[in-house]
Amino acid sequence: MHLLRIALAALMLGGGAAVLAQTGRDVPPAASTANPSGQNPTAASVREDQLLRELNKLQGRVSIPDGKAALLEQPQGREWRQFREGWLPWIGGIAILGMLLALFGFYFTKGRIRLDQTEESGVKILRFNAFERFMHWLTAVCFIVLALTGLNYIFGKRLLMPIIGPDAFAALSQWGKYAHNYLAWPFMLGLLLMLIVWVKDNIPNRVDVAWIRKGGGFLGDAHPSAYRFNAGQKMIFWIVVIGGLLMSATGILMLFPFSATDINGMQLTQAVHAVIGVLFIAAILAHIYIGSLGMEGAYDAMGSGEVDLAWARRHHDLWVEEQRAKTASGPQVHGARPVPAE
Amino acid sequence: MARMKFLCDADRCIECNACVTACKNEHEVPWGINRRRVVTLNDGKPSERSISMACMHCTDAPCAAVCPVNCFFTTADAVVLHSKDLCIGCGYCFYACPFGAPQYPRVGNFGSRGKMDKCTYCAGGPEADLTTAEYEKYGSNRLAEGKLPLCAEMCSTKALLAGDGEIIAQIYKERVVKRGYGSGAWGWKTAYRETVAI
Amino acid sequence: MKTIILAIVAAVLLAGAAAYLLSVNQKPAYQAFSTTGARVTPTDNLVGPNWSGDPQGRGAGHRG
Structure with missing residues (x-):
């Protein structure tokens, strides 16, 4: 036939x-036979490869009142997957483990920065009032939960899931997601409060240049002059403010998905949120170290709010002078004996 | 075992939406959730073309890779399924999916977005085949009954083909040769990293 | 220490408030992706009566 x-x-x-x-x-x-008209009735119609080349995704119209459904194909999903599964674990792992290693190395080579004993030891000066401490800890406890639950999105299935099993891990992740989404709001509040209350003490000035040139009290042995916050603390402040605002902006975009951007925008938002997030965590690890283990006497500032005057004079001499000039009668300085002027 | 795929012959699809309706009805898919949809490109212009799209059950599926709780699995028929018991509704699979297949019961991403729902290739879920528990979460399991997905089975122009990838590719190739034209297997390059030579 | 506990309490309370305020904003797909003609009574289906994805009322049987 x-x-x-x-x-x-x-x-x-x-x-x-x-x-x-x-x-x-x-x-x-x-x-000749099968198509008697000899014509291709859809010759004028769009073709997939040509559309993908020209527009890099296929957007059409759909009768569902959901704009997202009109997107037929976006090969960029594969690229985002490559970022999330290929790059992100490495970026996060190197940033966080690298910072931990650096801190361990610092601790074991240089040890703690000790508190000097001077005639002012034992005299206390108020460094952070109750409200400042409250907003710091509000942000801090939220940050710790946000960091752990955030890292869970990247490393949970790799580290935790093999240990506790898929069901327990899924339940934990579900609660972690609730915590991440809702604790973000008190975090943002604390961030804004810190920005408002502390920004005036964190404007970089000439003293900071000298502080950085001398390597701070951290890398060098000298104790360069500083006002309320030294250049290192100002750096942490601006890292927290800028990083925190970026995290907040991208986080809100992800809480209300597709409200302001399309699928590629959501992918970019997630990438920014994740990369800034892991770098932010690495930076805060250094902040936690220097504020607790790394420097004797530093924790009191956020713990009780009152620091040893000897410590304050060593690390924030210009600030101590300011405080003493402000309150000549000395209500800020609690102590039995008068402090001789130097 | 077969390597199950979907193939939409864009030269035949007439945007009748019967596949969408069949899917909705077969699985009791609720309002606002669209496991399958028909997208029209360049609607109303001479270059118009409609394509029926659902989960393509990709090779090395991006959704499965990005899931933070690894709730996806691939069956012996290469159908990509997921467990609604593990899903936390984070929405990452939607960012990764090249075809917009994952659907969620709720819109905002805060709190419970609900368990993701998507085309199961009429193959149910991780529960035992043809049980009530499986039906309530994933809809019916036609594959376990020896049938192919209903959308393709009742496509009026046989534009939508479902079945073993090699067989449907062969059917499509013969069709293209016979009629003398074809626009290729839409989405195959992205989903399966291969395409049907025409 | 007192400040830290106070901060934890405040964080939990604020998170609870955020959860409540956001849940008011949360829309199920049947509201967000339907037109005015759709009359949806959430019943047992693939996403459950609470539209949470967890089907409840097990044992309703294989419908349809």
């Missing part, structure tokens, strides 16, 4: 037979 048709076609259309011979298929050439 086929042979007969082919023979017939060959008789009718010499050229058609030539094409047939080239392809070697036992099917008649389309132009």
Whole structure:
């Protein structure tokens, strides 16, 4: 039957037979029998490869009142997957483990920064009032939960899931997601409060240049002058403010998905949130270290709010002078004996 | 075992939405959740074309890779399924999916977004085949009954093909040769990293 | 220490308030992705009566 048709076609259309011979298929050439019009009715229609080349995604129209459904194809999903599964664990792992290693190395080579004993030891000076401590800890406890639950999105399935099993891990992640989404709000409040209350003490000035040149009290052995916050603390402040605002902005975009941006925007938002997040965590690890283990006497500032005057004079001499000038009678300085002027 | 795929012949799809309706009805898919949809490109212009799209059950599926709780699994038929018991509704699979397949019962991403729902290739979920528990979470399991997905089975123009990838690719190729034109297997390059030579 | 506990309490309370305020904003898909003609009574289906994804009322049987 086929042979007969082919023979017939060959008789009718010499050229058609030539094409047939080239392809070697036992099917008649389309132009002759199967498609009598000899035309492609959808010749003018769009083609996938051409659209993907020109627009890099396929956007159409759909009868569902959901704008997202009109996106037919976005190969960028594969790229975002490559970021999330290929790059992000490495960026996060190197940033956080690298920071931990650096801190361990610092601790074991240089040890704690000790508190000097001077005649002012034992005298206390108020460094952070109750409200300042409250807003710090509000932000801090939220940050710790946000950091752990955030890292769970990246490393949970790799580290925790094999240990506790998929069901327990899914339940934990579900609660972690609730915590991440809702504790973000008190975090943002604490962030704004810290920005308002502390920004005036964190404007960089000439003293900071000298402080950085001398390597601070951390890398060098000297104790350069500083006002209320030294250059290192100002850096942490601006890291927290800028990083925190970026995290808040991208986080809100992800809490209300597709409210302000399309799928590629959401992918970019997630990437920014994740990368800033792991770098933020690494920076805060250093802040936690220097505020607790790294420096003797530093924790009191956020613990009780009152620091040893000897510590304050060592690390924030210009601030102590300011405070003493402000309150000549000395209500800020609690202590039995008068402090001789130096 | 077969390697199950979908193939939409864009030259045949007439945007009748029967596949969407069939899917909705077969699985009792609730309002606002669209496991399958028909997207029309360049609507109303001479270059118009409609494509029926659902989960393509990708090779090396991006959704499964990005899931933070690893709730996806691939069956012996290469169908990509997920467990609603593990899903935390984070929405990452939607960012990764090239075809917009994952659906969520709630819109905002805060708190419970609900368990993700998507095309199961009419193959149910991780529960035992043809149980009530499976039906209530994932809809019916036609594959376990030896049937193919209903959307493709009742496609009026046979534009939507479902079945073993090699077989449907062969059907499509023969069709293209016979009629003399074809626009290729839409989405295959992205989903399966291969395409049907036409 | 007192400040830290106070901060934890405040964080939990604020998170609870955020959870409440956001849940008012949360829309199920049947409201967000339907037009005015749709009359949906949430019943047992693939996403459950609470539209949470957990089907309840087990044992309703294989419907349809």
